[in-house]
Amino acid sequence: MSAPSGENEFLYELKIEVEEEVILVGESHLEEAADLPITDWLFDPTDAEREEIGLRGLLDAVEALEGDSRPGEHGTANA
Template sequence: MSAAPSGDGDFLYELEVEVEAEVTLAEASRPEEVAGMPVTEWLFDPTDAEREEIGLRGLLDAVEALEDDSRPGEHGA
């Protein structure tokens, strides 16, 4: 996680924190373990959980890229 920026970057920083929290929750669901259980015991579809985690990681990468682009003087570093 990057350091907290000031000004307009606050929104991106807060979004990054929220998405990281969601990724942590998605990881904690351990869909690979649920997939080994009988379908009647599933509380969620493990495939949907994996898709959600992949989407969240993509969103996190996008937020981090936007943060990098919004920092003046750090391009190409």
Template sequence: MSAPSGDNEFLYELRIEVEEEVILAEASHPEEAVDLPVTEWLFDPTDAEREEIGLRGLLHAVEVLEGDSRSGDHGAANA
């Protein structure tokens, strides 16, 4: 996939960054921390799960915006 130019560049870069954050959130394995005593937690597993859910929502929103701007580009070309 090549990087788009113009107005879509910001959305493309944002999507890449959010995807990287989702990968990091998945790699934290919050489900494994639940099995440890609370005193050994490096992070609250519930907070980590909330963050991953929020990131996935943000990623979906960016993808929707990218789709809207692509379909808007096609409509402008046909006018």
């Protein structure tokens, strides 16, 4: 990951925040929570899994935008 510069600063900071959220969701031990009785749940494991999927999609989008905004890469396809 490169250091932020000008217009990329927002994307850089957003990427850091989303990565931190993905780590937090990953550390929530969804499998263990699903094994508990429903009355002991602090969160719904299915909702947490949906949140992780959404965060990973957002992270992919931020990375794609970062790639599109790098100098010298305009007009190239990111496959």
